Amino acid sequence: MQTEAFRELFPLFSSANPETLEWLLAVSDQHEYPSNRAVLMEDAWGNAVYFLVSGWVKVRRLSGDNVFTLAILGRGDFFGEMAILDESPRSTDVIALSPVQLLSxxxxxxxxxxxxxxQLHHRMLQLMVRRLRQTNFRFQLQNRPPAVKLANTLVTLAQNYGQATEKGTIIYNIPFKDLADLTDISTEDTRKIMQKLHEKGWLKIDATKQLMYLTNLKHLTHLAGHQ
Known part of the structure; x- marks a missing residue:
């Protein structure tokens, strides 16, 4: 990958020095994983930082036999940085939702x-603050109706990773269980709300290509309470 393409793909490197990008690309390793494959196991956190060149992954918390999805990440994002910075063990893993290409x-x-x-240091702090603000907003919605909370999840994914097309903003067709975990509502509520949003014409799902089209992002954004 060329340095300018690397810069454009990853917002983290928007203000990094060209020498920094060249060196990082020179020392990085490339990885490819099929869907449903473990990308990062719970005992491997802290070894490297991973950059998503393509595809979607989910970060899961493991507690005994229980598994809970903490985050969905898409193209242009990164993970593993917090384990490096605080050097603490993790009871989480990362699973590929779709075929994934990574740099580490x-x-x-x-x-x-x-x-x-x-500049890179400062940019990383900015992006980590942005993540914290999004998490805080989710907490503010804790007592709101499930539809509002789910709309916030969909809008946030669209804002972070969505691809604008004539048919609407495209994101990955994320399984209802993962959407439910992210939103802190039940899987059954998620299924019912998604059906209603489909009936309203606010979203469409292409199960064959595993894509979700948010066809009325304006209304979803209003429902979610975003400014």
């Missing part, structure tokens, strides 16, 4: 890069 940079080399490039 070892923990030691990534930390070195943060020390050398203050």
């Amino acid at each position: 940079v070892s923990a030691q080399r990534f930390i070195q890069t943060l020390f050398k490039d203050s």
Whole structure:
């Protein structure tokens, strides 16, 4: 991958020095995984930072026999940075929802890069604050109706990773169980609300291609309470 394509794909590197990008690409490793494959196991956190070149993954929390989806990440995002920064063990793993292409940079080399490039360091802090704000907004919706909470989940995914087309904003066709976990509502409520949104013409699902078209993002955004 060329440095400019790398910069355009990953917002994290929008203000990084060209030398930083060249070096990171030179020391990165490439990975490909099919859907439903474990990308990062719970005992491997802290070894590297991973950058999503294509595809979708879910971050899961493991507690005994229970599995709970904490986050859905798409193209242009990254994960593994927090385990490097706080050096704590993780009871989570990362699973490929779709076929995935990744780049990884070892923990030691990534930390070195943060020390050398203050612009990259600052940009990472900005993106981590953005994630925190999105999480805080989810907590603010805790007592709102399930439809409002689910609309927020869909709008956030669209804003972060959606691809605008004439048919609507495209995101991955995320399983209802994962949407329910993210939204903190039941899977049955998720199924019912998604059916209603489909009937309203606000979204369409292409099960063959595993795509979800948010055909009326304006109304979904209003329902979600976003400004």
